[in-house]
Amino acid sequence: MHMLEVKDIHKSYGSYEVLKGVSFSVEKEETKVIIGTSGTGKSTLLKCINQLDPPDKGEVWLEGEELTSPSADLNRIRQKIGFVFQDFNLFNHLTAMQNVSIGLEKVKKMEKGKAREKAIEELKKVGLEKQADQYPAQLSGGQKQRVGIARALAMDPAIILFDEPTSALDPELIGDVLEVMKNLAGKVAMLIVTHEMGFARNVADEIIFMEGGHIIECGSPDQMFNNACKARTREFLGKISTLYGKE
Amino acid sequence: MTLLLTFVAISVGFAIGLLLALGRVYGNKIISYSCIAYLEIFRGTPLLVQLFIIYYGLPAVGIIFTPITAALIGLSLNSGAYQAEYLRGSIQAIPANQMIAGRTLGMTRFQSIRSIILPQALRISIPAWSNELIYLFKYTSIVVYIQVRDLTFQAKDIATQSSRYLETFLIVALIYLLFTYIFSEIVDQVEKHVRIPGIGLSQTIVKRNA
Numbered sequence: 001m002h003m004l005e006v007k008d009i010h011k012s013y014g015s016y017e018v019l020k021g022v023s024f025s026v027e028k029e030e031t032k033v034i035i036g037t038s039g040t041g042k043s044t045l046l047k048c049i050n051q052l053d054p055p056d057k058g059e060v061w062l063e064g065e066e067l068t069s070p071s072a073d074l075n076r077i078r079q080k081i082g083f084v085f086q087d088f089n090l091f092n093h094l095t096a097m098q099n100v101s102i103g104l105e106k107v108k109k110m111e112k113g114k115a116r117e118k119a120i121e122e123l124k125k126v127g128l129e130k131q132a133d134q135y136p137a138q139l140s141g142g143q144k145q146r147v148g149i150a151r152a153l154a155m156d157p158a159i160i161l162f163d164e165p166t167s168a169l170d171p172e173l174i175g176d177v178l179e180v181m182k183n184l185a186g187k188v189a190m191l192i193v194t195h196e197m198g199f200a201r202n203v204a205d206e207i208i209f210m211e212g213g214h215i216i217e218c219g220s221p222d223q224m225f226n227n228a229c230k231a232r233t234r235e236f237l238g239k240i241s242t243l244y245g246k247e
Numbered sequence: 248m249t250l251l252l253t254f255v256a257i258s259v260g261f262a263i264g265l266l267l268a269l270g271r272v273y274g275n276k277i278i279s280y281s282c283i284a285y286l287e288i289f290r291g292t293p294l295l296v297q298l299f300i301i302y303y304g305l306p307a308v309g310i311i312f313t314p315i316t317a318a319l320i321g322l323s324l325n326s327g328a329y330q331a332e333y334l335r336g337s338i339q340a341i342p343a344n345q346m347i348a349g350r351t352l353g354m355t356r357f358q359s360i361r362s363i364i365l366p367q368a369l370r371i372s373i374p375a376w377s378n379e380l381i382y383l384f385k386y387t388s389i390v391v392y393i394q395v396r397d398l399t400f401q402a403k404d405i406a407t408q409s410s411r412y413l414e415t416f417l418i419v420a421l422i423y424l425l426f427t428y429i430f431s432e433i434v435d436q437v438e439k440h441v442r443i444p445g446i447g448l449s450q451t452i453v454k455r456n457a
Contacts, residue, residue, distance in 0.1 A: 050351060052347060052350065052351065075353050075354070075355050076353065077353075078350065078351060078352070078353040079352070079353035081351070082351075083348075083351040085344070085348065087344070089342075089344045089345065089347065089348040090348075091345065091348065091349075091363055092345070092367060092443070092445055092446055093363075093366045093367045093370065093443050093446055102352070102362060103352035103353065103354070106352075106354055106358050106362055107352055107353040107354055107358070135443055135444045135445055136445060137443075137444040137445020137446075138444055138445070151352070155352060155353070
């Protein structure tokens with residue numbers, strides 16, 4: 001049994017079919033990176049997984065439970081699926097520490113003092129314990145995103161979904177966020193939509209290349225970058241590498 | 248009496264307004280349209296007519312209120328409609344992604360509204376709410392017409408007895424002015440106290456003066 005299994009997901013908006021049958025799986029503590037041009041349904045796929053935007057057809061299974069079943073207790077299952085947004089979506093009225101602790105308090109019903117202790121611990125992991133009492137408006141983009149990661153981590157999820165976590169950031173702030181994600185690799189399963197090819201190459205266990213609502217090819221970074229089977233994969237990675245540099 | 252009317256009406260009106268605003272934004276079609284109907288009726292008819300219906304009209308169907316009860320009911324229901332619109336505007340000003348972020352943590356819709364949306368929406372509705380408080384405080388004087396002995400009512404008595412109309416009503420005006428000033432100061436202080444960086448209008452004010 002796979003930890004996360006996505007089976008033949010279809011999703012349309014109106015008459016436009018964004019996902020045309022996508023299947024893959026993620027194992028425990030595995031890091032998978034999804035790459036592809038904009039508008040190929042990568043972000044939609046993530047939202048189909050945690051049922052924020054339920055798929056029209058297909059199944060999603062997490063640790064033996066079917067999320068796409070009408071009887072699924074989504075509020076409970078979503079605790080196991082961390083989500084890191086492109087535009088952070090921190091709770092604006094809460095401090096960094098409260099942003100991390102609120103899920104523990106309200107959802108996991110953890111006692112307040114304990115929740116805050118754990119929140120500080122999580123902030124330490126992303127290097128932000130000094131910013132614990134600051135509000136989102138007082139943090140830089142990179143700091144906000146690291147709080148976003150801490151917020152997801154605090155729930156002890158089985159997997160964290162990252163939706164282009166660095167694409168809203170200034171170039172010099174991207175490094176801090178990627179560093180944090182790199183440190184998580186192998187400790188928790190991650191499914192990451194990103195354009196950071198250097199990161200994909202160095203950290204991913206497997207890279208999935210998506211286009212036009214399909215998975216074109218997937219494989220290890222070495223295979224994808226050096227020995228891709230499909231011409232389209234080679235073309236895409238070639239273009240991207242010229243754009244962003246080899247590493 | 249005037250103060251009592253104001254505080255009861257603003258508080259009960261707030262409760263009504265909050266329910267209406269939530270119903271309108273998050274309710275299903277039936278709930279949402281019921282809320283809109285309420286709003287249209289209470290905002291689309293004069294408060295005085297509403298008070299007359301409650302005090303003079305309802306006895307015809309066997310419902311009899313004392314003047315004060317009738318005034319409290321009328322003012323509360325009416326203020327509720329106005330507060331609902333202020334609150335709805337604030338709720339809709341909160342980005343939809345705040346709710347989505349709550350749901351991804353495993354919060355229910357209700358938890359997200361309570362812990363994420365409302366704390367932000369209430370803060371940004373304070374200026375409009377302060378407006379409603381002052382408006383309501385002055386508008387309570389209308390209850391004179393259904394025999395409630397409020398500040399204006401008593402002033403009218405005194406003025407008639409002493410024939411000193413100008414002095415009496417100037418003093419009454421001053422009393423209203425003093426109280427509205429005190430109210431807006433208190434609300435300002437509360438607003439400052441609960442202010443959170445990045446939420447509300449403080450930054451736009453600074454920019455406007457640039």
